[in-house]
Amino acid sequence: GENVEQHPSTLSVQEGDSAVIKCTYSDSASNYFPWYKQELGKRPQLIIDIRSNVGEKKDQRIAVTLNKTAKHFSLHITETQPEDSAVYFCAPIPVSGGYNKLIFGAGTRLAVHP
Amino acid sequence: EAQVTQNPRYLITVTGKKLTVTCSQNMNHEYMSWYRQDPGLGLRQIYYSMNVEVTDKGDVPEGYKVSRKEKRNFPLILESPSPNQTSLYFCASSRTSGTGGVRRSNEQFFGPGTRLTVL
Numbered sequence: 001g002e003n004v005e006q007h008p009s010t011l012s013v014q015e016g017d018s019a020v021i022k023c024t025y026s027d028s029a030s031n032y033f034p035w036y037k038q039e040l041g042k043r044p045q046l047i048i049d050i051r052s053n054v055g056e057k058k059d060q061r062i063a064v065t066l067n068k069t070a071k072h073f074s075l076h077i078t079e080t081q082p083e084d085s086a087v088y089f090c091a092p093i094p095v096s097g098g099y100n101k102l103i104f105g106a107g108t109r110l111a112v113h114p
Numbered sequence: 115e116a117q118v119t120q121n122p123r124y125l126i127t128v129t130g131k132k133l134t135v136t137c138s139q140n141m142n143h144e145y146m147s148w149y150r151q152d153p154g155l156g157l158r159q160i161y162y163s164m165n166v167e168v169t170d171k172g173d174v175p176e177g178y179k180v181s182r183k184e185k186r187n188f189p190l191i192l193e194s195p196s197p198n199q200t201s202l203y204f205c206a207s208s209r210t211s212g213t214g215g216v217r218r219s220n221e222q223f224f225g226p227g228t229r230l231t232v233l
Binding site: 032034036043044045046049089091093094100101102103104105106107 | 145147149154155156157158159162164170171172173204217218219220221222224225226227
């Protein structure tokens with residue numbers, strides 16, 4: 001089954017700095033790589049995703065990069081703002097015949113200080 | 115409005131008293147799933163369902179049951195709750211995609227969560 005590790009577990013930055021969170025996975029058949037954001041007291045919500053035929057995807061201040069050879073993908077947030085403070089989760093989805101169990105990373109708590 | 119709903123949102127119960135948490139989605143999604151969230155452990159999948167009458171264990175299925183009799187509903191059943199099942203529970207749904215008989219889930223749409231306390 002899939003083994004997912006996320007680093008760092010906590011990240012503290014000053015407003016305006018960049019933040020990078022890395023997700024490492026084990027199943028080489030994974031081909032969908034989402035990042036979810038969970039604000040305090042709220043449900044997780046998708047903020048960006050990438051599929052295996054693409055190396056990078058950007059959406060305004062956030063981007064995701066994928067390295068399939070090394071089996072990791074990263075979330076990049078530039079010009080961080082206090083509203084970026086949240087817990088971020090990765091959850092790569094494998095495509096191995098009939099295997100549809102989802103493993104989420106343990107989460108990264110990002111704190112953006114004004 | 116496309117959404118996933120869960121009920122109840124908060125529940126305090128006692129050890130051994132059977133309970134059911136309902137989950138419903140109106141997006142015609144094939145895939146539905148239950149997660150529990152505990153501090154420091156992230157989201158752990160309890161059970162998932164690829165379609166009606168098709169369910170399978172996630173990472174932490176012990177002490178839970180599910181059923182998928184209709185596409186829109188996926189209730190979580192705790193036959194005999196214990197204090198270690200005190201947690202925040204999320205239901206989620208997703209469309210599936212794929213070819214050649216191999217289907218997989220996609221973006222998870224989460225419900226608002228159910229905070230369960232077992233005394």
